[in-house]
Amino acid sequence: MAQTPQVALARDESHLISEAKAGNYAAFEELVNRYEKKIYRLGMNITGNREDAEDVLQEAFLKAFEHLPEFREDSRFYTWVVRIAVNEALMKLRKRRSSREVPMESQEDDSGEVVVREFADWKPNPEQVFAQVELERILQTAANSLPPGFRTVFYLRDVEGLSTEETAEVLNLSVGAVKARLFRARLRLREELSKIFKRGANS
């Protein structure tokens, strides 16, 4: 019987994991190859700078390697590595907090009204209008205007594609809190980007 590619990939992955657990380095490296790009991007997105993102990337995979015997295959390997990486990234932010006071959580509570201010449509195709470096800077500036606890929810759900439940588990939040934060994060990012991309804005 024909397998769907996803089923085949999942089987293949559990094979790689047992090989890696048995000390096959090539198998572990194959797992790293699969997810290194995503983990680097996650580090960039949460910490907001290259140096920290590189540290997060290295620490996440070194720790994954070290703790591989403790990994239980009832969860996805990717989710497990994401959890390790998120912890590393948030730790970086906490360390940096002493110099520049960045609240981990928003002062506003999760349930209050969201006020929407920008109602204009955007100019078409900002990804073609702006150079890649410029676009990265715009997206990062907008993300940095959110408390880390909110932008992390946004990245895990909307960029990394984790489910609400997986995100809740990774961040030790309730499902309701994940949904409330996602809602706020999406609208606030949209509002920040609207200031730059809306029709009529001079760019």
Place this chain on the structure above:
Amino acid sequence: MKCNKAIKELSAYLDGELDAELRQTLEAHLTYCNHCHAVYDTTKKTIELYCDGKLFSLPEDVRARLHDALRRKLQECK
């Protein structure tokens, strides 16, 4: 449906979590209300921009240092 109610349901709508009745009411509102439609549309674009795989790509030297570090770790463990 009023605009603030529509905005409140937008996120759940994007995630396909609304029941059929609420979804239809919201879709009707989005058809006729320019403001909410723009918010809906630009929220979707916001997500798409952040998902663009070309952004924040892993530099080759960063990747090389990761694999070096892993190999060193392996040597220690042997």
